[in-house]
Amino acid sequence: MASKESNVDVLIIGAGPAGYMAATWFARTGVNARIIDKRGNKIFAGQADGLQCRTLEVFQSFGFGDRAIKEANHMLEICFWEPNDKGEIIRSNRIPDTVVGISRFQQVVLHQGRIEQWMTDSIKKWSQDTLQVERPKLPLSIDIDESKVNDTDAYPVTVKVKTLSDDDANPEQFGGKIANGLFRQFDGDKDLKVEDDSEIETIHAKYVIGCDGAHSWVRKQIGIEMEGETSDYIWGVLDTVPITDFPDIRNRCAIHSKDSGSIMIIPREDGLVRLYIQLRETPRADDDAEKKGRVDRSKITPELILENARKIFHPYKLDIIDTKWYTAYQIGQRVSPKFHKDNRVFIAGDACHTHSPKAGQGMNVSMMDTYNLAWKVAQVVKGIAKPEILATYEAERRQVARDLINFDYKFSRLFSGKPGEGGISLSEFHQVFEKGNEFASGTIVDYTPSMIVSKPDTEMEKFDEGSKGLQAFEFRAQYFNPLAKNVPVGRRLDHAKVVTYSDAKPIWLADRMKSDGRWRLIFFSGDVAKNEKAAAFGKELSDYLLSKDSFVQKYTPASAQLFSVIDPILVSSSDRRSYEWFDYPEAFRHRDEDGRMDYWSIYTDEPSYHQGHGKIYEKYGISPETGAILVVRPDGYVSLVADTNTKGIKEVEDFFGNVLVEQNPSWASHGFIKAKRDEDLVDTYGQNDIGFPVFAR
Amino acid sequence: MASKESNVDVLIIGAGPAGYMAATWFARTGVNARIIDKRGNKIFAGQADGLQCRTLEVFQSFGFGDRAIKEANHMLEICFWEPNDKGEIIRSNRIPDTVVGISRFQQVVLHQGRIEQWMTDSIKKWSQDTLQVERPKLPLSIDIDESKVNDTDAYPVTVKVKTLSDDDANPEQFGGKIANGLFRQFDGDKDLKVEDDSEIETIHAKYVIGCDGAHSWVRKQIGIEMEGETSDYIWGVLDTVPITDFPDIRNRCAIHSKDSGSIMIIPREDGLVRLYIQLRETPRADDDAEKKGRVDRSKITPELILENARKIFHPYKLDIIDTKWYTAYQIGQRVSPKFHKDNRVFIAGDACHTHSPKAGQGMNVSMMDTYNLAWKVAQVVKGIAKPEILATYEAERRQVARDLINFDYKFSRLFSGKPGEGGISLSEFHQVFEKGNEFASGTIVDYTPSMIVSKPDTEMEKFDEGSKGLQAFEFRAQYFNPLAKNVPVGRRLDHAKVVTYSDAKPIWLADRMKSDGRWRLIFFSGDVAKNEKAAAFGKELSDYLLSKDSFVQKYTPASAQLFSVIDPILVSSSDRRSYEWFDYPEAFRHRDEDGRMDYWSIYTDEPSYHQGHGKIYEKYGISPETGAILVVRPDGYVSLVADTNTKGIKEVEDFFGNVLVEQNPSWASHGFIKAKRDEDLVDTYGQNDIGFPVFAR
CATH class of the missing domain: 3.40.30.20 (Phenol hydroxylase, C-terminal dimerisation domain)
Structure with missing residues (x-):
C-alpha cells in the first residue's frame, strides 16, 4: 500500500458547468481546492447553450461577462407558430425573448465548450494556474468520519481516486462521425478493475462538492435518490445549419404543428441553429425485457430527427448542412430531496435536478447552485463565517430546483401536447411561456428567510391555478422593507x-x-x-x-x-x-x-x-x-x-x-x-x- | 558580398503607433508586409496615453475596441481652475471632456504599451503570426529606382537593413531608475560601423512607409525637411500617484496659476495620474556653443518638476509616490511639407508632424495617418484599386496635420500664457479648449474632394478670427448631399x-x-x-x-x-x-x-x-x-x-x-x-x- 495521500480543503468532483463555477469562486477567493473529472476531454460541441440574464450578471461579476456578450449569439425575439385550418404552420405572434427591463443583460446562446473556457481562464488567472482540472480521475469511494463533522479544522471526508488511462477515459462514441450526446455519459466506474494501488490517491477533504451530473456517483454514495417522473415525450436535438425558406430561422421559435409534434428553434453563433424536434415516432428497444418498449436511443439518427422536423415545418422546406452535434432525450422531471450529507458532502447541478432542456435552464441553474454554495464554503474554510451558513445552501437551492421542476412539468407538457380541440390550449402555452421566461431569466429567484436573509417568512404565490389538470407552479412572494420599496430582500440586487x-x-x-x-x-x-x-x-x-x-x-x-x-x-x-x-x-x-x-x-x-x-x-x-x-x-x-x-x-x-x-x-x-x-x-x-x-x- | 536579399510588397520602418496601425491593416488584408524597428524593446510605460473617439471607432472596426473600453481609464470631465485675487487656484467650471453626441465612444486613457499590445495581438491573429516586428534592425540606406516607379509589379525601393546586437539597440537610459522619455530617441545610426556584410539584408520593396518618429531617418533620406517653429515654453511630465487634498485629481484639469505657470491633469488607469507641468525655471545648457541657452533636458528631474507643480497647486498640497515615468519637452509646432516620394516611399505620424502633447493628439493622429494610407496601399498591391489613389494620402493627411499644428499653436500658447491683465484671456482659453476638443476627437476630420471623395470643393471655415494676434485655426466646411442632409461627404460616417x-x-x-x-x-x-x-x-x-x-x-x-x-x-x-x-x-x-x-x-x-x-x-x-x-x-x-x-x-x-x-x-x-x-x-x-x-x- 504505497498509495498517495493528501489533504485539501475542498474537492470538486465533476468538471461541468457546476464544477467550473465552484472552482471559479475558489480560485477568486484563494481557497485550497481541487477539481477532478473522469472524462479525458473537454467538450467542444453541443450540450447546453443558453445563458440567462442572471448567469450573465454573475459572469460579469467575475470579469468575463464581456466575453459572453462579444462571442455569443444574442437571441432577442420569440416567434410563435401554430397550425391553420389547412394544417400549415403560420406565425401567430412575436414577443421579446427576454422580458423587457428584467436585467441589464439579455439571453445569449453559445456552445457549452466556450462557456467552460471562460471559467477555465478565470480560474487560471486568479489561482495563478495552481487550480486545474485533473483528468481523467475516477472517484472510487467516499467516506465521512461522523466524529469529525463538527470540527471545522478537521478533514472528515476521505475520497479514493484512481487516475485512468486515456483508453478508459475516452470510450468511443457510437452514432457515427457527428458528435452527439446520446452516449456522452461515461460509466467508467462500471467494469473497472483496480489492480494497481499506485494509481490510487487518498484525498482527505474538509468539503466535497459532487457536480457529476444526472447519474451522479457522489449522490449515490451518500445515499440520496432522485424523486420524480418521466413522460412519454421524446425529443431530438440537431445543431446544424438549416437551408430553408422558413423566414424566422434566426429567431427563437416555438412551433406547434397540427399532428406532427412541436419544434423549438434556438439560433446560435456562427450561422448554426439548434432545433429541438419532437419525435412522434421513435425506435423502441425489443431485445431486453427490462428496457422493452422504451425508446432505443442508439437507433436515433440525424436523418430520423430531420424527417420528423420536415413534417412539422410543412409547408416550409428544410434541409441541413454542417451538422455539428445531435442527441435525443425523453422528458422527465426529477429532483433530489436532499442536497448534502452533514453539510460536508454536497451535490449540485444535474446531480440534484433534471428536466427538459428547452427553457435553457439546466446549465444555468447548475452554475447558480455552486455560485450559491461555494462562497459560503470559502468563508467557512477561511474562518470568516460560521459553518451554520452552509445549511442555507440546501434551503435556498432546493426551492429553486422544485420551482424549476414544477415549471418544466407544466411547460414541457404544453409544448409537447397536440394543440386544439381536446388537446392543449395554445393561449395557455403562450401565457406559461411568457411567465416561464421571467422565471427562466434567473432574476426572480427569491431566497427564504435565514441567518443570511433577514426577512419574515412569506407566502407562496401560485401561478395559473386554473390549469386543466396540469400542476400549477408557484413562486415565493417578494418581501420589501418600506425603506427600499423596490428591493426584494432575498433576491439579487438588480443592477442600476x-x-x-x-x-x-x-x-x-x-x-x-x-x-x-x-x-x-x-x-x-x-x-x-x-x-x-x-x-x-x-x-x-x-x-x-x-x-x-x-x-x-x-x-x-x-x-x-x-x-x-x-x-x-x-x-x-x-x-x-x-x-x-x-x-x-x-x-x-x-x-x-x-x-x-x-x-x-x-x-x-x-x-x-x-x-x-x-x-x-x-x-x-x-x-x-x-x-x-x-x-x-x-x-x-x-x-x-x-x-x-x-x-x-x-x-x-x-x-x-x-x-x-x-x-x-x-x-x-x-x-x-x-x-x-x-x-x-x-x-x-x-x-x-x-x-x-x-x-x- | 554574401548578404541576404529579398522582396516584400511593403516595408514599414518603425514600430510605434503609426507603424503598428499600418501593420494591423496589412495583417487584416493579407498583404505581404514586414515591419522593422531599431530599438530592442517594446515600451512598457509612459509615452502617449489618450485615445480619442475616432481612434476608438477604428479600434472597434478592427475588433479590439472592447479592450480599450475595458482596460483604459474613462476620462469624462474637464475642470477648469484659475487664480483668485489671493493667487490661490479655484475651480471656475466643469465641462464634459468629450463633446456630447460627437461619437458613440468617449476619450479614454492608458499607457502606450497596452495600446501597441492590442495591435500586436490583432496583427498576430490576422497574419497567423507571420507578420512580426523584426527588431533590432537598423535601416542603412534607401534607394528608389525612378525608372520603375510607374510599374505596379516592380519593386523599385531598395532598403539596406542591419541587424543590431542587443547592446547597440538598448543604450542605457540616463536619468536614474525611473523610466523616462528624455533620452528615448535612440540615434543608433550615428556612429555605427558596418564591418560585417553578413548582418546586412537588402530588401526590395514595392512600397516603404516611414513611421520612425520626429527625427525620422526615412524623411531625411527622401530629402524632406520639417517646417515650423519652437517656442520657449518648457513642460515637464510625471506619471505618478499623487497624494493630495486637491479635490479634482481624478478629472482632467486645466489649471492656470497666477504667476507659477499651468498644469494639465490627466487621470490614468490604476490610480496613476499624468501631470503636465509648465516649468517656469529650467536648467540651461552652458557647455556647448551650439546648444548654449537652450534647455538642458538631461538636468530635469522628477523633483524639479514636482517643485514647479507645487507652486502652481497652491494652496493645495501635492506629494507623489510610485512615479512610473517622467519627461520634459519644449513646445514646438512642425509639419512636413511633403508626405511621400513618388508615392512609393511614405512618411507618417511624428515623422510628418510634431506639436505639444497635451491635447492627446500625437499618437492618435499618427495612427490615423497610416489608417488612411495602408488600406490604399493594400488595394493597390492587391491589384484592386488604381495606384492613383495613393496620392490622396498626402492630400488628405497633410491638411489634418496643418489643422492640428494651427490648433496646437494657438492652444499651447493660451495654455502656457500668464492669465489676466496683459496676458492671455482665460475665457478665450476655455473657448479654444472646447472647440479644440471637438477637433481633437478626430471625428470632424473632413477629407478634400478627390477620386475617392465625391464632392465639390468647399471653403475653409475660420475659427476665432478675432484672436489677439494669435494665428487662427480653421476647418474645412462640410458638404452635404440633400439626400442625406446630416452626412458630410468626406467625413467618417457617424455610427448609428x-x-x-x-x-x-x-x-x-x-x-x-x-x-x-x-x-x-x-x-x-x-x-x-x-x-x-x-x-x-x-x-x-x-x-x-x-x-x-x-x-x-x-x-x-x-x-x-x-x-x-x-x-x-x-x-x-x-x-x-x-x-x-x-x-x-x-x-x-x-x-x-x-x-x-x-x-x-x-x-x-x-x-x-x-x-x-x-x-x-x-x-x-x-x-x-x-x-x-x-x-x-x-x-x-x-x-x-x-x-x-x-x-x-x-x-x-x-x-x-x-x-x-x-x-x-x-x-x-x-x-x-x-x-x-x-x-x-x-x-x-x-x-x-x-x-x-x-x-x-
Missing part, C-alpha cells in the same frame, strides 16, 4: 447605474461589487448637501465604521486589509456640483498609510454626460429624505435593509454578529486596501479590483 | 444603431462594416412596405448588383467571393412586422451554392426591444420617402451619396470605374461569402466576419 463622484463615470454599481468574496454595505446617504440630518448620520456611520468596535473591525482578520471582509459604499442623492469630495464621510474616502486615497466608493444619483441617468433611488424605491442601508451578500443577494440611524447600525451589527466569526483584533495592522495593478487582472471601467480581499492568496 | 431584420438585434451599423478592406454600398431603401416605387427600385438595384455587368462583378477578382470587394447593405425604414424577409431584394439576402443564406445584410430603422431606437434615417437626414445610396470607403469615410434611381446606380458605377481596376471576369467562379468560424476570429455580436474578403490570405 450611478455616477462615480471623483471622476464622473457612469457605472453599473454592480460592477463595483465584484464576486471577490466581500460583503457589501451600501449606504444610501440621501441628500447630504441639503439635509443636515443626512450629513450628520453619514458622519456617525463613518465614525462607527472606523472605530475599533465596529463590525468591520471585529470580523476582519488582523492580517487583512480593513475593508476586505465588509466593503462600504456610499450612494448620495446630492449631485456632484452641490457637495465637495472632502465633505463626504471619511470611511468612504479612506487613505492608506502612504496617503493613497480610495476614489471609487462614493457615487451619486445624477445624469451622466453621455449615458443618461440611472435613477437608482427611484429604481430601488429609496427616498432621498430617509436613505437606507443595504447589506448585500458576496453573491449579490440582498440580506438586509436597515434604517439610517443608530438603530439601523445596531441592526447591521446584529446581522453580522450572527453570521461572521469574531477575529483576533489588532487594529494597528489594518491597512487600507492598496491598489495593485497587474495587467492580467485588469477589470471593467479601467479599474482593476482595488486591492485583494482577504480571500485572495 | 439599426435593428437586424432577421433576428431583431440592435447593432451599431458600423460593427457590420469592419475594417476588412471592403467598400460598402449602403442602400437606404426607404419604406418598401408602403412605397411601391421604393420596392421597385430595390429590385432594380438588386438585379443590377447580381448581373454580370455590375460594378460588383467587374471589380471583384474571379477567384474571390462575390461581395468581397464591394459589400452591399440594405437599411429599410419599414419595420420588421410590416414586410417579409423573402420580399426583400435578393442581392441583400444572397445564398451560396450550398444554400446558406446571408442573414446579416438587411436592417431596419425601428425601436429595439431593449436598447431604444437608433433613428438612423433621422440621424443621417435621409428621407424615408426618397432613400439614398451611400458609398463608404474601407476606412469608413463617406465617398459618395447617390440617388435611388437608375441615374444613381450609374453615378456609383462611374465612381468605382474611376477608382477600381477591372478584373478578368469569370462569373461562374464567384461564390457567396461562406461563413467560416474560427473561435479566435470571433467578433462582436456573436457574428464572426461573414467569410473572408479578397484581401485576406
